[in-house]
Amino acid sequence: MEKENKENNWFMEWFFEKKIDLSKYLQNADFETLNKLGLNPEEKQCSEFDFGILLRRVYEYYDFEELENKKQLSSEEEVLLEVYRMKKESNEEGVREGYLSQTHRLKNLQNTDVSKEEYKELLKKIMTIENKIELDKKIERLEKKKKRYEKLLKDETDMI
Numbered sequence: 001m002e003k004e005n006k007e008n009n010w011f012m013e014w015f016f017e018k019k020i021d022l023s024k025y026l027q028n029a030d031f032e033t034l035n036k037l038g039l040n041p042e043e044k045q046c047s048e049f050d051f052g053i054l055l056r057r058v059y060e061y062y063d064f065e066e067l068e069n070k071k072q073l074s075s076e077e078e079v080l081l082e083v084y085r086m087k088k089e090s091n092e093e094g095v096r097e098g099y100l101s102q103t104h105r106l107k108n109l110q111n112t113d114v115s116k117e118e119y120k121e122l123l124k125k126i127m128t129i130e131n132k133i134e135l136d137k138k139i140e141r142l143e144k145k146k147k148r149y150e151k152l153l154k155d156e157t158d159m160i
Helices: 002-016 028-036 048-059 064-069 075-097 116-159
Strands: none
Touching: 002 048, 028 116, 048 075, 048 116, 064 075
16 A cells, blocks of 8 residues: 555656756756757656656657667667667557557757757757656665665664
């Protein structure tokens, strides 16, 4: 029962709690770029769920075909390509299993008034936010472990 409550609380926080402040990472020009791409965040504060949708929609404009054909990849590009391949495989599996109705479609920047440079700059910032979210989660898990170990240590010393 307690585990179920923790999972429910985690889900509610992930889905509803607007703890990501996009304006900490993005400038007005970045929000204009998002608008040109048709990705208008309703608010500058968003939940992890909302951010995940925004991230996925920004990735839709990345030229992954060009990336897959590139001979030398930077470490950033390797991560991007790995994430893309995993998400693509997951999406295709979802379609096969009947959970999703269509596979992921990539979009083109051509009719958006967004240059490749503007897009790449926006993508870097969006990826920075994603990395910060993941880092914060790891730190939170480590802090919880630390508290548990401190409590165990205290309990053991109290027994002595």
